[in-house]
Amino acid sequence: MRTLCIDIGGTGIKATILDEQGTPMTDPVRVPTPQPASPDPILDLIEEIARAQGEFDRVSIGFPGVVMENVTKTAPHLDNEKWKGYPLGEAVERRLGKPVRVANDAGIQGLAVIEGKGLEMVLTFGTGLGCALYIDGRYVPNLELGHHPYGKRDLKYEDRVFDAECKRIGPKRWNKRVRKMIEQVEPIFNYRKLYLGGGNARLLDTSRLPENVVVVDNVAGLLGGIKLWA
Template structure:
């Protein structure tokens, strides 16, 4: 794959033009992409490629490039990543590959695609696509692992990592609710554990609303409290314009399309 020139840092080179954002969601089982207009409406069909194994940085970069080719024209890129991201550099990636530690994801994708790029934890991105922007809102993602994001009046509390905190029987939320244990114990027992986790999280955060997304959200069968909402996995892509809207408004209350 041929490298492209370094990305321009201009936010919007043509303010009269509707800016298109390529939103990418890197997951433990699949890498997804879609192009959004500046209102958060999808303008392309979602593309998906199975996450390569081993999920090294180079393998994921190749996958992103392949998805980008099928999405047409875009002006900028946002990436949801399954781990801690600081200033565009990946700090952890428990469900990908050890070689991600210290990898400058933003820089490398800018080099490959020739567009400005921003990246954040995937649960953070999914949260921006789901929250109402009022009060304390917690987002958890149920997928290969267990993701989390906390928002207060629409503002993200950075670097929240619930997954590896003790939950029950000296095991963590990820150990008790990740995809691996779901396959081992089955949906019924998994849902019982999820019920206990919801009770634990509410006592811990006193949230006004809890949103649950991720690939395994569709396997939730328990009766949910009134302040708990299941959200579409597409929110992980729709929240992708949030990185850029934060520059364009003093409020971080996202107005992305939910349809």
């Protein structure tokens, strides 16, 4: 059973094929996200990627927004209006002729790295801020911490740590903000373990993070796709 795993991001779309044990069978590919990032151009690209990857039996898609029953509800870093209520799973099934499951991209990343014990949490740093929560290995979907108010001036968590802000203030100040955010999040959720991922996780100063905070490889955004079929 071969699973085509696709990770849709605000700046790039990644894909690979996994075997039944979750081992990559093809080299992961990354292509820029089409602009405008509306459904048709992204589906055209997914179809092109699928042809290049080879044979597969099913498809898992990580999507940067709220997903309910394979239907996208929000997409703040894509063409948001056009993704509201969009049947992404059904649309990809029609194009590729294979069964499809879709979930939030941070949620899928966590499925690849969690231990499945107690309350675990994932934060992903990239174009935006992704978030996912797990209780004894069970995913609690569509927790959008990134859009929750943070401090003064009507800012949100995402406004403080997303990619554009990291580039504006530099990695040193950005790391300080991430640590401050962790200090606020920990007593709210009281997680047993926190995993930090996403494209900008590579910039984190791991020596200054709490013991129960772990930085994970961004490839987990693809590897967790097989868990949607568990």
